[in-house]
Amino acid sequence: MLHLNENQRRLWKLAWPAIMGNISQTLLNLVDMMIVGQLGALALAAVGLGGQVSWFMMPIMAAVATGTLALVARFVGAKDNENATLALEQSIYLSFLLGVPVMLFGWFLGDDILRIMGASGDVVELGYQYIKVLFAFYPIRFAGFTAFSALRGAGDTKTPMKLGIVMNVVNAILDYLLVFGKFGFPELGPVGAAWASGIGITFSFLLGLYLLWSGRLVLRFRPSWRFHPEMVVRILRIGIPTMIERGIFSFYNFIYMSIVTRFGTVALAAHQVGLRVESIAYMPAFGFNVAASALVGQGLGEGDPEKAERTVYEAIKMASAFMAVMAFVLIAFPRYLVMPFISPSDPNYGEVVRLASIYLIIVGISEIPLGWLFVLGGALRGAGDTKTPMYITAVSKLLFRIVPSYILGFGFTIPEFEIFGIAFPGFTFEGLGVVAAWIAMSLETFTTAALFWWAFKRGKWKYVKV
Numbered sequence: 001m002l003h004l005n006e007n008q009r010r011l012w013k014l015a016w017p018a019i020m021g022n023i024s025q026t027l028l029n030l031v032d033m034m035i036v037g038q039l040g041a042l043a044l045a046a047v048g049l050g051g052q053v054s055w056f057m058m059p060i061m062a063a064v065a066t067g068t069l070a071l072v073a074r075f076v077g078a079k080d081n082e083n084a085t086l087a088l089e090q091s092i093y094l095s096f097l098l099g100v101p102v103m104l105f106g107w108f109l110g111d112d113i114l115r116i117m118g119a120s121g122d123v124v125e126l127g128y129q130y131i132k133v134l135f136a137f138y139p140i141r142f143a144g145f146t147a148f149s150a151l152r153g154a155g156d157t158k159t160p161m162k163l164g165i166v167m168n169v170v171n172a173i174l175d176y177l178l179v180f181g182k183f184g185f186p187e188l189g190p191v192g193a194a195w196a197s198g199i200g201i202t203f204s205f206l207l208g209l210y211l212l213w214s215g216r217l218v219l220r221f222r223p224s225w226r227f228h229p230e231m232v233v234r235i236l237r238i239g240i241p242t243m244i245e246r247g248i249f250s251f252y253n254f255i256y257m258s259i260v261t262r263f264g265t266v267a268l269a270a271h272q273v274g275l276r277v278e279s280i281a282y283m284p285a286f287g288f289n290v291a292a293s294a295l296v297g298q299g300l301g302e303g304d305p306e307k308a309e310r311t312v313y314e315a316i317k318m319a320s321a322f323m324a325v326m327a328f329v330l331i332a333f334p335r336y337l338v339m340p341f342i343s344p345s346d347p348n349y350g351e352v353v354r355l356a357s358i359y360l361i362i363v364g365i366s367e368i369p370l371g372w373l374f375v376l377g378g379a380l381r382g383a384g385d386t387k388t389p390m391y392i393t394a395v396s397k398l399l400f401r402i403v404p405s406y407i408l409g410f411g412f413t414i415p416e417f418e419i420f421g422i423a424f425p426g427f428t429f430e431g432l433g434v435v436a437a438w439i440a441m442s443l444e445t446f447t448t449a450a451l452f453w454w455a456f457k458r459g460k461w462k463y464v465k466v
Helices: 006-037 041-055 058-077 081-116 122-135 138-153 158-180 190-214 229-261 265-281 283-301 305-332 334-341 349-364 367-382 387-410 434-458
Strands: 412-414 417-419 422-424 427-429
Touching (some): 006 041, 006 158, 006 190, 006 265, 006 283, 006 305, 006 334, 041 081, 041 122, 041 190, 041 229, 041 265, 058 081, 058 138, 058 229, 058 283, 058 367, 081 138, 081 229, 122 190, 138 158, 138 283, 158 190, 229 265, 229 387, 229 434, 265 349, 265 434, 305 349, 305 367, 334 349, 367 387, 367 434
Antiparallel strands (some): 417 422
16 A cells, blocks of 8 residues: 655645546546537637637736635635635635636637637637637636635635536536537537536536635635725735736747647647647646645745745655656557547548647657646745746746747758858758647756756745745
8 A cells, every 4th residue: 555654645635636626627628629529620720729819818817816825825824714715705806807808808809819820711710709708708717716726725625626527517518519509409519619618617616606605615705895905915916927927928828829820720730639638647747736836835824934845845756756657658659549539530630640649749758847847836836936937937938949949840041151261051951840849848848847946946935925
C-alpha cells in the first residue's frame, strides 16, 4: 500500500477533487469535439477557433479568481472567517459585472476577431454564430468560476468538483440533443454546443449559489448588495497582475493561433484535436496547482512560510510522477487517442490524424516540466506574488514560442553576403510548417518551468503582503 506523509496527504486531499472535476470538464470538451467532429473539419475548425476567442477573455476572469483565492486562503489560515466570507461576496459581484462588457465584446466584435486570426468564409460565419451564444453566458460564467476559486482557497475542492460534474452532465446531454436535434429538440449544429455549455454553466452556478447561501459549505454567501471598496481593492491588487499576465498570454496565444491558422484548415483541425486530447494529460498538474495555491496561502496565513515551502516540494514530486505517466501515454499511443475526434468519412481524415499524432508526441516530451510549471505558478499566485509570473510569461512565451514558431514554421532566406572580402553563399530554409509551432510550444514549456523554479527558490514570495 502506498504510504503518504502528512504533507502529501494534505496535498492529495485537495488535489484529487480538483483533478476529477477538471477531468470531468475535459471529458466534456472531448465529447463536444467528438460530437462536432461528426459534422466535419469545417465545424471542428470553426468551433475550435471560436473557443480560442472565448479563451482570450479568461484574463479578466482570472484576475478576480486569483485575488479571491489568495485572500480567502490567507484569511482561512489566519482563522478570519468574517473577511473570508466578505471576500467571497465581493468577488461574486465584481466578477459578474466584469462579465457584461466581455459579453458585449463577443456579440459585436467576434467576427472581426476571427478574421484577424486568419479565418475566412464559412469558418468565420459558423464561428461567429458559436461565439454570440457562448458569450451571452459570460457574466454567470465569471461569477461561478470566482465562487469556485473562493471555495478552493478555503480548502474545499470537493464542492466545485461535484458542481462541475453536474454542469458537465447537463452540458453533455444537451450537446447530443441540440447539435443533432434529437427527441424533438431543434437541430442547431455546432451552435447547439454553445447553448448546451451556457445552460450547464447557469444550472451549476444557481445550484452553487443556493448551497453557499444555505450555510452548508465552508464559506457562506451573505448578500449585502453593496460594494466594500477596501476588499475590492485588495482583490484587484493581487488579481490585476494576473490579468495582465493572462492578457499577455492571450495576446501571444492569439498570435500563435494566427500562425497555426495560416498553415490551413487541416492543420488547424489537427491542432484543435491534439489540444483537446492533451488537455486530459495536464489535469493532474492542474489539481496540484490548486492544492499548492490553497496550502501556500493558508501556510502564510498561519505565519509558517517554511511549511508552505515544504508543501510545494512535495507537490512537485507528486505532479512529476503523474505527468510522467501521462507523457508515456501521449507518446506511445497518439493515433488511438486522436482517431475518435474526426469522422472517418471526412476527406481530410488521414492527414488530420497524422498531424494530430505528431502534435501529441511533441507535447508529450514536455509533460513533466509542464507539471512543474503548474505547481510553481500556483504556489506563487497562492502566496499573492502575481507579478513574477507576469514577467516570466511576458519574456518566455515571446522569445521561445512566438518567434521560433514563425521563423521555423514559414522559413527564411539569407542572401549572399560578404565580410572583409570573403564571400558567403546564401541559404534558404523552407520551414517545417505547423510542426515547428508545436516544437516551439514544447521548448517554451521547459524554459518557463525553469524560470518559475528560479523565482520560487529566491523566496521573495514568503514576504508578500496581501
